[in-house]
Amino acid sequence: MRSRISRHLGLVLPEVQAAIPKAFTAASLKSTGTPRTETVPVLPPEFNWRDYTVMLFHVASEIEHSLMVQYLFAAYSLGGPQVPEHLRANVRRWQEIILGIAKEEMGHLVTVQNLLTVLGAPLNFDREDYPWGSEFYPFTFTLQRLTLDSLAKYVCAESPAGWSGPEAEEIKQRAAYDAGQEVNRVGALYARLDQILANREWLPDAIFQAQTLPYQASWDEWGRGYTQGERGRESGNVPSVQAPELLIEPVTSRDSARQALHAVGQQGEAFTEDETGLDERSHFRRFLGIYQEMKALSAEELALVTRPVAENPKTSQNLNQVTVVQTMFMGTARAEGREAPVSHVITHPEALQWGHLFNLRYRMLLLDVSHAFRLAGPLNDGNSLTARGSLIHRTFAEMYNLRAVAGMLLQLPLDAEQPNGPRAGPPFEMPYSLELPEEDSDCWLLQRDLVQAAQLLIRSLWDLVPPERKRYLESLEQSDRLALEQLQRLIARR
CATH class of the missing domain: 1.20.1260.10 (Ferritin, core subunit, four-helix bundle)
Structure with missing residues (x-):
């Protein structure tokens, strides 16, 4: 990770207990009521609130970009002539579902650029090869074929707050074993951003530049091939799979910025369980469904649902790669006898x-x-x-x-x-x-x-x-x- 970013990431999480209006919480855009005690962000050194918000949106952009790429790689790995006849329909369906989720992550990435644009901030389409070092990044970036272990990481990254129970614990343990550390929820970052956007003392109304709307992406331009608001329709490639709903939210104000955050949250990175955790359309539920189906297969069948694709393929050797990756896995991975992922x-x-x-x-x-x-x-x-x-x-x-x-x-x-x-x-x-x-x-x-x-x-x-x-x-x-x-x-x- 670039040191100029990583040095700040240890400072983005501190919170304090304070009395804030319920309207400021991530659970509701419109709710009002008497103030109650909530955890609220602490402004890190070297920032004001607008600059801090821009940095968090840059982190969000890198996360969406990284997830999109990893999901695409996992989807591409599915299939091949080695798949048994009785599993081919399921494997094709799983592939189409994950490709749809990756397309929706592309929509999230573009929506984050709209949020940066309305703040007058530079866009960010970059990503780190190994984005680890902050509780806002879900897990180590790894291009790998779809397995129960890699799928467990995707389930945990997209999971809602409060997700628990025997199945949740089993999946979290599997994900942590594969990642070398507990997998973080992406929703935590969006909840933090929502708290900041809700506070007019931190972010005055004047910082939202409505005149940038003509430069922003819109669904009319980017929603090609997708019917807005009709995620229930069938996919043209696999009739049993719902087509993805590409969410691209233009932003002109504080309210529309929060609406955009919540739209992204409701589709994948859930703020709270009661908001999206039970939504069958969420990335969390779609990944969990595939996990449950794959877990029912035998070990022999699991080995045949994907092509034997190499992990982290590269066109050239990165001389620093082993040091970077092994540093992240030092401790837990070595103690358990596991090898760090290599290119x-x-x-x-x-x-x-x-x-x-x-x-x-x-x-x-x-x-x-x-x-x-x-x-x-x-x-x-x-x-x-x-x-x-x-x-x-x-x-x-x-x-x-x-x-x-x-x-x-x-x-x-x-x-x-x-x-x-x-x-x-x-x-x-x-x-x-x-x-x-x-x-x-x-x-x-x-x-x-x-x-x-x-x-x-x-x-x-x-x-x-x-x-x-x-x-x-x-x-x-x-x-x-x-x-x-x-x-x-x-x-x-x-």
Whole structure:
């Protein structure tokens, strides 16, 4: 974790007992009543309340980003020719459910950017490879196939406050064993933010900049393929699975900011059990349902529901990686004889190039979303997409590209010398930077750089792939050619 962030994280949790109005608690947006004793945040050194709130939203953004990536990796790992016939329908359903949750996490990530925008704060699409060191981070970032252990961590991270009982204790113990430490609830962070947003003395009304609304993401722009408010409808891919409900909440005021927090909380990171813990639509309940079904399988069946994908696949060796990871697991893991999670470098020539292409498309997706927040206006001008519209359109295209390239990686071995060994998987490695240039014209130059880099990678792959994978490269190359033509027109307008 970056030291400039981690040094503050030990200071974000202190609370004191104080009499505060019930209206300030996370359990209710509209309730009123006499003051009662509640735990309230303490302002850490080096901050005022607005800056502290911005930092917490940056933490929230990294958490949503990290969860989305880990859920995607787990979903991609499900399936394969080794799955027994009698389990294939269930495995496909589990995959679709987890992919839907990952898409909803994308909505949470974008909503957090809206909250940062309304505060006049910089956006944050970054994430840490190993975000540990604060009780606000749920568990160590690990790209791993779906198992009962990894699933237990997801259940605990999304669990409501007060979740207890024999099943809860069993899942918490399994999650803690796999994580090397107790898994934290994501809802604790959102409850803290809600407490701060509710207090007008800490955050005056004037800090909420309603004029930023045209630059924020909205459901009308980003809710493509999802029917707002109709999570009960069936998914087009698996008829028995409900389609995800993409929540993207614009924010103009204190009340709408709190409403956005509660919308996110009700969908996944529950504030309290009575608010979402019993909601079958929550991430918690959906993960718990899969856990209960997987637990009923035999050990032999469990071993066959996922592909044998390597944990934490990488395109290059990180010299500091072992030290960082083992430091986090020092103590508990060693005492129990467990090994800390390590990265596995992709050495198969074709898989390695697909891994680089995956990382590049991942960067392109993140920068497309970030760049869209720089622009205002409609998606089209009646005849063609506007600049903002093209960025949103390309974001969705990159989502499909990531899934397609991940599928290629899962077919290939990690190690060139072990063709029947573990499969390579999508590395999700962060780029050296996600910063955009100051001038919008230079942002388009950066976009052009990335498309041209993708063209170079496609050419390097061409002689390595068999005919069936060339067809995808041909379509991707054509798509990039059209994108490059559009970018050249936008650059020419400078």
